[in-house]
Ligand code: ATP
């Protein structure tokens with residue numbers, strides 16, 4: 001086996017602060033991990049005229065794994081600038097966005113939530129094709145059998161006992177009907193043991209807000225998945241705690257859900273937990289190292305239980321001290 005390699009892409013703002021800390025934790029559980037650094041984001045655009053330099057894409061393709069921090073978007077539209085994460089998603093065909101929502105031991109967090117949202121990441125309304133005659137605007141919403149089948153395969157693979165297909169096929173029977181039926185067929189073929197149910201997206205939002213404990217894994221087209229995953233992130237206990245991973249074939253980019261947080265950037269107080277837990281997702285889904293993934297998650301829970309907290313959680317620890325608390329819980 002070749003040495004596992006991870007491309008670190010801190011990006012902008014607090015990405016610069018949390019990614020190196022997550023790397024320290026990853027190296028503690030996987031000492032052989034080889035780290036390389038690459039650039040992307042607004043800073044990269046100002047230096048190179050492109051938000052994701054070709055060298056960065058090459059490095060990710062070669063390693064198969066990246067940990068991305070955050071990108072700052074320019075306040076005004078800038079000619080030639082394209083969002084770094086959108087560019088990476090497209091160039092690397094990262095077609096599945098996976099967001100676990102797991103209760104952490106925090107006083108104001110909701111207990112017993114342990115769900116996974118699998119979002120189709122390449123089509124739906126996000127094809128971004130809008131046409132206008134000045135009075136009427138039409139936005140394309142593309143659903144294909146191919147993309148529905150491959151997101152269905154990811155969801156079937158990741159679900160534990162039950163998969164909930166989210167759609168709006170009562171209003172959009174042709175497009176969402178294709179999504180639902182294709183996912184159902186793939187699941188029946190690949191995971192006949194899995195219980196499958198379905199929910200209209202509005203009903204799913206209601207249940208996610210009311211009884212998130214009832215869910216195992218949800219799979220949804222792009223827009224519904226985007227909205228539901230932000231809703232569900234509430235149960236993580238805060239933006240500084242929510243991890244995610246973008247999966248393609250043979251390539252993955254993990255990233256904390258939060259952005260570059262310009263209001264606290266440079267102060268050394270950002271919560272590194274979301275980035276650290278994103279690192280655990282790389283262990284689980286890319287390197288198939290479940291014991292490393294659980295060790296990180298358990299250490300985060302233990303550190304929080306012991307009262308370790310950055311200012312966003314009501315504490316006084318710095319980014320580095322918070323990571324030290326996780327490393328101490330790891331016994332590293
Ligand atoms: P961007 O445009 O990059 O998304 P934003 O202003 O939307 O930036 P977010 O990163 O989305 O900022 O964060 C929203 C709020 O949550 C901010 O007040 C930020 O300080 C806070 N926040 C986000 N991530 C963290 C973190 N890791 N630790 C502490 N606070 C955070």
Ligand code: MG
Nearest residue numbers: 258259260261
């Ligand atoms: Mg934001």
